[in-house]
Amino acid sequence: MFVFRKISDQHIVKQIKSGDEKILLHLYKEYHSLIKSFILKNGGDENGIDDIVQDTIISLWKNIQKPTFLLHAKLSTYALAIAKNKWFKEVKKRSKFRRIDATHSKTLEAKNNPIDIDQDIIIKLIQEMDDTCRRLLAYFYFDGFNNKIIAEKLNFANANTVKSKKYQCFKKLQTTVLKQFKKDDFI
Amino acid sequence: MKIDQKTYELINLYLSGELSGRSLDAFKVRLKKEDDFKKKVQLQKALIDGIHEVRTQELKKFITDNVSNKNKIDSPLFKTGLSIAASIVLILAVFFSIKPLINKKSTHVSSTINRDSSVLLNEKSNLNQKIVIGDSIETQVKSLDTQLIVKIPAPEIIITEDILSDDAISDDNEIETEIEVIDENSIPNEKVTSVEYNSEDYDLPENDSEISISKKSAENNILTYSDEIRDDSLIQKDLLLANSTVSIRLYSNIESKDITQSIALETYKASKNYEVTRSKSTKSAAVQYSTMQVEYWKSVVGFSGYKYDGNTIQLYGIIPNENIELSSLDNRLYLKKGGQYYEIKKSNKTNKFSVITNPILLKVLNE
Numbered sequence: 001m002f003v004f005r006k007i008s009d010q011h012i013v014k015q016i017k018s019g020d021e022k023i024l025l026h027l028y029k030e031y032h033s034l035i036k037s038f039i040l041k042n043g044g045d046e047n048g049i050d051d052i053v054q055d056t057i058i059s060l061w062k063n064i065q066k067p068t069f070l071l072h073a074k075l076s077t078y079a080l081a082i083a084k085n086k087w088f089k090e091v092k093k094r095s096k097f098r099r100i101d102a103t104h105s106k107t108l109e110a111k112n113n114p115i116d117i118d119q120d121i122i123i124k125l126i127q128e129m130d131d132t133c134r135r136l137l138a139y140f141y142f143d144g145f146n147n148k149i150i151a152e153k154l155n156f157a158n159a160n161t162v163k164s165k166k167y168q169c170f171k172k173l174q175t176t177v178l179k180q181f182k183k184d185d186f187i
Numbered sequence: 188m189k190i191d192q193k194t195y196e197l198i199n200l201y202l203s204g205e206l207s208g209r210s211l212d213a214f215k216v217r218l219k220k221e222d223d224f225k226k227k228v229q230l231q232k233a234l235i236d237g238i239h240e241v242r243t244q245e246l247k248k249f250i251t252d253n254v255s256n257k258n259k260i261d262s263p264l265f266k267t268g269l270s271i272a273a274s275i276v277l278i279l280a281v282f283f284s285i286k287p288l289i290n291k292k293s294t295h296v297s298s299t300i301n302r303d304s305s306v307l308l309n310e311k312s313n314l315n316q317k318i319v320i321g322d323s324i325e326t327q328v329k330s331l332d333t334q335l336i337v338k339i340p341a342p343e344i345i346i347t348e349d350i351l352s353d354d355a356i357s358d359d360n361e362i363e364t365e366i367e368v369i370d371e372n373s374i375p376n377e378k379v380t381s382v383e384y385n386s387e388d389y390d391l392p393e394n395d396s397e398i399s400i401s402k403k404s405a406e407n408n409i410l411t412y413s414d415e416i417r418d419d420s421l422i423q424k425d426l427l428l429a430n431s432t433v434s435i436r437l438y439s440n441i442e443s444k445d446i447t448q449s450i451a452l453e454t455y456k457a458s459k460n461y462e463v464t465r466s467k468s469t470k471s472a473a474v475q476y477s478t479m480q481v482e483y484w485k486s487v488v489g490f491s492g493y494k495y496d497g498n499t500i501q502l503y504g505i506i507p508n509e510n511i512e513l514s515s516l517d518n519r520l521y522l523k524k525g526g527q528y529y530e531i532k533k534s535n536k537t538n539k540f541s542v543i544t545n546p547i548l549l550k551v552l553n554e
Binding site for chain 1: 196231233234236239242243247251253
């Protein structure tokens, strides 16, 4: 049977704050046509629309997790505003890539990263971390969950356990990363 | 490069923008002066950026995987196809489940049958009875007012059909029949069977006013069918019992105003002009006699009534030896049977007997 269900904005915010990732699927379906329509009307094509929509939803997820977040408009309006920023940034990025060559691009990246660390290696090392540490760090740094929610999601005893465990995991990651690079890069 | 928990938490506060005031100033000074501290901050920032990137990829993968799987199921085209398939299955299920009930249940269904020259019967003796069964049969529900029954065994169907005149058939090219489904085992598996008629049911006079029993009528009731009708069908129709010529009393010279005058005079008998008008009416009401062809029919559905086309009266529900009288008054035909008068209206359809209750009219008819 087909179920047509409209979820209120308040309920969506509540779901996001509780860390229910399934709400991302609802947001994607709900706002995909809206964002797609905007992109197509503003010089875009079918390519990359899904990426913009996904980035928008994830930014929405991250922003709502912030303690200072207050919803003053419809969530769809807010989502469209994020999508607009992302699309204009994408347009700007595409026009830049037309003008600069690959060498120049690498120089630009090096300037943004003062210490010579390959971000791909860091990503690879993070992905290879044990699941609990990786999720803990992601929940804290990316999702912005407080220690209480992280404790619930990872079945920790309490928030203090999260705090100490977080430091241990980060230190472990830092040690792993340092082993991959020359000591001179950091001293 | 080792980092203690305090420094780690401090850098976290700085990178998240939560450091402020003197703490922030002190942090910035330290960042400028201490290279080691600066690199620690840079490394921690690079690791946090990496964590962001990995988590973003995870969430994107989660969305992509689930949305693409959902789309396979929730796509409008898939939903539409699924709905259509479900509807077809449901309709078929309902049809096959009620089909046996339809076959067993007694229903009256009238059929519109296109005229076809394949079947015509009883052309000579039963002028008004022709059964035409065409190549296609279109059925529709209609009330029972029929003169012909078609029995079709296994599954047997009785089609009861109005008597249609030749004109009606030729004009419309259609006749209407009514189909009654009867018990499957009640009718023998015969190709064609004659009408269920027993002339002994009626006590017919031997030589009574040109009455002749149409014994051939039973044979004429045998029908043939087009290819559309089952070979083992039995068709039964109304039965002509007898026909006769009956005399009619004609009051052709009496006009309506005379009757009206008579009625008025009967009402006001004390009037002085009574005798004058009475003699005038009597003078103008010279009775003449004519004849009318009367057919006595047995209806398969027990119909009691008549059909009068202007030339012949078909009487249903009246046995041939019953005394009847016909009178014509003011171009209207009246039938007297059992001491009561009935008006006979000219119509292409069968009508029920309508008793005359007007006392004045009855008085005139009885004169």
